[in-house]
Amino acid sequence: MRPSPDAVPPLIPEPQLADALGNYDLPGQPELRFLKRGFNDHYEVTLRHGGEEVPGGRYILRVYLVDKPYISGLKDIEAELEALTALAGHGVPVSTPLPRHDGRLWAPLEAGESSRPLALFSYAPGEELGGDAFNESAARNLGLAVAHLHAGGDLHGLGAGRYRLDETYLIDRPVATLVKLLGSEAGDLGRYGERLKAGLKALPRTPGPFGFVHGDLHTGNLRVLEDQPTFFDFDHAAQGWRAYDLAVLRMSLPDGPWAALLEGYRSVRAFTSVEEEALPLLARVRQLWDLGDFLAMRATGAWGQTPLSERSLAHVLEQVQAMQKPPVV
Numbered sequence: 001m002r003p004s005p006d007a008v009p010p011l012i013p014e015p016q017l018a019d020a021l022g023n024y025d026l027p028g029q030p031e032l033r034f035l036k037r038g039f040n041d042h043y044e045v046t047l048r049h050g051g052e053e054v055p056g057g058r059y060i061l062r063v064y065l066v067d068k069p070y071i072s073g074l075k076d077i078e079a080e081l082e083a084l085t086a087l088a089g090h091g092v093p094v095s096t097p098l099p100r101h102d103g104r105l106w107a108p109l110e111a112g113e114s115s116r117p118l119a120l121f122s123y124a125p126g127e128e129l130g131g132d133a134f135n136e137s138a139a140r141n142l143g144l145a146v147a148h149l150h151a152g153g154d155l156h157g158l159g160a161g162r163y164r165l166d167e168t169y170l171i172d173r174p175v176a177t178l179v180k181l182l183g184s185e186a187g188d189l190g191r192y193g194e195r196l197k198a199g200l201k202a203l204p205r206t207p208g209p210f211g212f213v214h215g216d217l218h219t220g221n222l223r224v225l226e227d228q229p230t231f232f233d234f235d236h237a238a239q240g241w242r243a244y245d246l247a248v249l250r251m252s253l254p255d256g257p258w259a260a261l262l263e264g265y266r267s268v269r270a271f272t273s274v275e276e277e278a279l280p281l282l283a284r285v286r287q288l289w290d291l292g293d294f295l296a297m298r299a300t301g302a303w304g305q306t307p308l309s310e311r312s313l314a315h316v317l318e319q320v321q322a323m324q325k326p327p328v329v
Contacts, residue, residue, distance in 0.1 A: 044059075097119045182317060284323060
């Protein structure tokens with residue numbers, strides 16, 4: 001979506017972005033197309049030569065929004081980009097940051113009285129598949145790729161400098177955000193959060209089950225070409241439960257593709273029965289986190305200053321009431 005005129009910060013003028021692309025070794029003239037502002041600003045970059053598109057000449061340009069609850073500073077952005085480079089070197093299919101002429105993976109871009117980090121990424125080929133569109137081959141390959149992502153995180157010690165996707169971020173913060181918004185209408189949301197936290201205590205926090213995760217691994221954050229996935233948007237990458245990444249995918253996949261995914265994953269690394277039994281719990285945790293994360297980002301003003309409409313507020317309340325219905329765990 002394009003941010004409203006009162007959004008803070010505003011979009012960077014596209015001529016300024018085009019100038020910034022001059023710091024990359026690109027074999028053509030870049031043409032920019034704004035995609036959306038979500039948790040960052042994204043543009044599709046298409047290279048042209050003599051009016052024709054350069055083969056393989058597509059990229060994604062990201063201009064970061066830094067006023068986010070889970071980003072503590074530029075070191076977090078550096079850690080994300082370095083992790084992607086390490087994962088690609090490990091053979092994990094990820095959209096990777098391109099180095100500039102000076103070797104840096106990102107650079108500050110002047111934006112009024114402040115600056116915003118900018119990075120250019122390789123293009124993830126293929127198409128977005130809904131859960132029903134995954135055949136067994138694509139699902140098995142997805143499981144293999146997720147397992148290699150997690151194994152690569154362990155091998156390189158990735159995510160140690162970023163936040164931990166634990167009870168504080170998954171439950172405490174979303175509950176606080178929703179209670180502040182809804183007041184007494186939030187019902188027993190605090191008690192619901194405590195019950196979720198009690199369930200999480202059964203999950204191990206040792207290396208292996210707990211480590212580097214994508215953090216937002218829904219099917220919209222990957223593309224599939226000839227049954228092979230490519231992951232992107234590691235903005236929420238953190239240290240967390242590996243089962244959480246899998247729980248997010250399980251929410252999108254029917255039983256057949258899910259079984260194939262799990263078979264592929266387990267052919268590379270362990271996924272215990274304790275972790276598998278926690279998937280329904282983690283799905284509920286995800287629902288809570290997702291709603292709180294959206295509202296927390298909205299509160300930054302990056303999408304505009306207009307308060308939630310009555311219709312949107314009613315939708316939030318409906319979701320909060322629905323998630324508290326039994327069974328909780």
